Amino acid sequence: MNEVNDRSRDIGPFIPGPDDDMIICRCEEITRGEIRRAVHDGMFTITEIRRYLRCGMGLCQGQTCAKLVKSIVAGESGAAPGTLEPATSRAPMRPVEMQILADEM
Amino acid sequence: MKRYDLVIVGAGPSGLSAAIEAAGYGMKTVVYDENSRPGGQLFKQIHKFFGSKEHHAKIRGFRIGEELLQEASAAGVEVQLESTVTGIYEDKEVTVQRKGHIEHVKGDTIIVATGASENMVPFGGWDLPGVIGAGAAQTMMNLHGVKPGEKVLMLGSGNVGLVVSFQLMQAGCEVVALVDAAPAIGGYGVHAAKLARCGVPFYMSHTITKAEGTDHVTGVVISQVNEKFQKIPGTEKHFDADTICVAVGLSPMSQLLKMSGCTMSDDPKRGGQVPETDEYGETSVSGVYAAGDVSGIEEASSAMIEGRISGTRAAYEMGFVSEEDEIKELTKLKNDLLSLRRGMFAPGNKGKKIEKTEEGINVSQNLLTKGYLSEAEIFRYPGICRKKGLHPVIECSQNIPCNPCQDACKFSCINVGKDITSLPVVNPLAKCSGCGMCVASCSGQAIFLVDEDYDETGASVTLPYEFFPLPRVGDQGYARNRAGEIVCKAEVISVKSSPAYDRTNLLTIRVPKDMAMKARFYADRAETKAETAGGAV
Numbered sequence: 001m002n003e004v005n006d007r008s009r010d011i012g013p014f015i016p017g018p019d020d021d022m023i024i025c026r027c028e029e030i031t032r033g034e035i036r037r038a039v040h041d042g043m044f045t046i047t048e049i050r051r052y053l054r055c056g057m058g059l060c061q062g063q064t065c066a067k068l069v070k071s072i073v074a075g076e077s078g079a080a081p082g083t084l085e086p087a088t089s090r091a092p093m094r095p096v097e098m099q100i101l102a103d104e105m
Numbered sequence: 106m107k108r109y110d111l112v113i114v115g116a117g118p119s120g121l122s123a124a125i126e127a128a129g130y131g132m133k134t135v136v137y138d139e140n141s142r143p144g145g146q147l148f149k150q151i152h153k154f155f156g157s158k159e160h161h162a163k164i165r166g167f168r169i170g171e172e173l174l175q176e177a178s179a180a181g182v183e184v185q186l187e188s189t190v191t192g193i194y195e196d197k198e199v200t201v202q203r204k205g206h207i208e209h210v211k212g213d214t215i216i217v218a219t220g221a222s223e224n225m226v227p228f229g230g231w232d233l234p235g236v237i238g239a240g241a242a243q244t245m246m247n248l249h250g251v252k253p254g255e256k257v258l259m260l261g262s263g264n265v266g267l268v269v270s271f272q273l274m275q276a277g278c279e280v281v282a283l284v285d286a287a288p289a290i291g292g293y294g295v296h297a298a299k300l301a302r303c304g305v306p307f308y309m310s311h312t313i314t315k316a317e318g319t320d321h322v323t324g325v326v327i328s329q330v331n332e333k334f335q336k337i338p339g340t341e342k343h344f345d346a347d348t349i350c351v352a353v354g355l356s357p358m359s360q361l362l363k364m365s366g367c368t369m370s371d372d373p374k375r376g377g378q379v380p381e382t383d384e385y386g387e388t389s390v391s392g393v394y395a396a397g398d399v400s401g402i403e404e405a406s407s408a409m410i411e412g413r414i415s416g417t418r419a420a421y422e423m424g425f426v427s428e429e430d431e432i433k434e435l436t437k438l439k440n441d442l443l444s445l446r447r448g449m450f451a452p453g454n455k456g457k458k459i460e461k462t463e464e465g466i467n468v469s470q471n472l473l474t475k476g477y478l479s480e481a482e483i484f485r486y487p488g489i490c491r492k493k494g495l496h497p498v499i500e501c502s503q504n505i506p507c508n509p510c511q512d513a514c515k516f517s518c519i520n521v522g523k524d525i526t527s528l529p530v531v532n533p534l535a536k537c538s539g540c541g542m543c544v545a546s547c548s549g550q551a552i553f554l555v556d557e558d559y560d561e562t563g564a565s566v567t568l569p570y571e572f573f574p575l576p577r578v579g580d581q582g583y584a585r586n587r588a589g590e591i592v593c594k595a596e597v598i599s600v601k602s603s604p605a606y607d608r609t610n611l612l613t614i615r616v617p618k619d620m621a622m623k624a625r626f627y628a629d630r631a632e633t634k635a636e637t638a639g640g641a642v
Binding site: 019022023024026032061063064065066067068081082086088089090091092093094096100101103104105 | 139189190191192194200202205206207208209222224225226227229231232356358360361363364371373377378
């Protein structure tokens, strides 16, 4: 089991911070406090955080916030940022309207 | 399904360069780009590039873009714009969103040259309108002719922050301060010096505490940081500003490569998630290449060579070029790339503190912290000499791969030598004709012509000038020193513009004799911005 997935590790209690209401994921309007709290709720990987909060799943697909979210999660869980795998890359790489997505040729 | 020998994603410097090589060898090549015009970031680059003649030195970025487009069209490259590649699947099948539907295309080889996106840094109010990426500011100014704001604070002292700050001033904005949490300026000293002599104050070891304003930015508060980058309470400074530009690095847009199954690694030195590649840019997936910023953040000049390397290699792998020709071409390209990756700012030197130049001269600490060479430091460098009559003064103090000044002088007054990163040496015995070609050829605007014996009481200083409106002969104004302070009165005695100077104007001012080695910029008014900026909170 790698360090990131070791959920038995004690990361201490959630301590409210002065900038917890700062928005980090602008597309989905997720704050730093929500991301920090999610780690304490047991979300240790970027994939889990994404599914739990939807950060990085908006219009820009995490282009702006991915690095920021990663550093917050790393800071909170004590994992080295390099060990946190980024979210899975999937098509479509850019937002596509459903009618276009359905119109394959 | 359409088939191509080569599918390239991204029509920026590396994608186009790869296409030109590959199509030149006869590959049926298509380049997709999501934007409505090709060229990537090149068309936003209105400044002259560094490098050697072979690397498009002293040519402005947008002109390089135009040249690449012409070459690509001559080589028969198909460039599809407003075409977003949405995925790369097994067996090199590519989906493209284009003209309202999704097209499936197959490439025998694929080169991903998607470039990078701007990093952001969160601070209180960072989501207010008026906080923009430096690249976004460049797009507004240089592509769309829109001024991003009136008073701008720039965060980030890398080359992007420095170059965009200067362009903001050219567009008529006031740059109230340049701020960076790092203790030393990250970009080229010559770029910093251009800003400092216009009066832009540098705040190193500082960061933004908050952006002020309710529905848009009206001001900024910055604080000093300690070695651990923690804010030091009580050091807050306020600036009036309506725009905050963020230039804190780039991240490779490598998601397509990850999706196509390439082995990726997290490499902070290369900007984040990058594919593992061999020396030709080929990833762990055979036939899928990465070129340019997507495989590690570097300059556009390197991206162009990387593209050419990948394009040539792809042509070889697919049997379009003989092994002999391939080796010949790749050896040349690899040497070109090596020569660009040398000097103080080489990728391998990232994060290293360099104390001495290759010549063994102490690096100016003043340049690294305040953005200009101090008067005490200036005479250390081989481009500075004092002599009777007109002569160039080259205030080039860092080893960067650049040498157009050497070719600019027909009288062998300037010598960089074989080593392209060496500091230029001025030969005090050579005669200076005053043609000004060296002044205009220096991409760092670091060359001045000085005549300490202009007349009985005065000296003349010729400086590169890229602002509008141009001063006129006879104008009475003021001279700024390297720090941007007004030091004396100055009279404009000559304004030269010539196609050979490529839009750099040569402004000659007359100043008192003792100011010959101090006066480095011209101002029509006596106000100094430094005095009005940075009030206490």
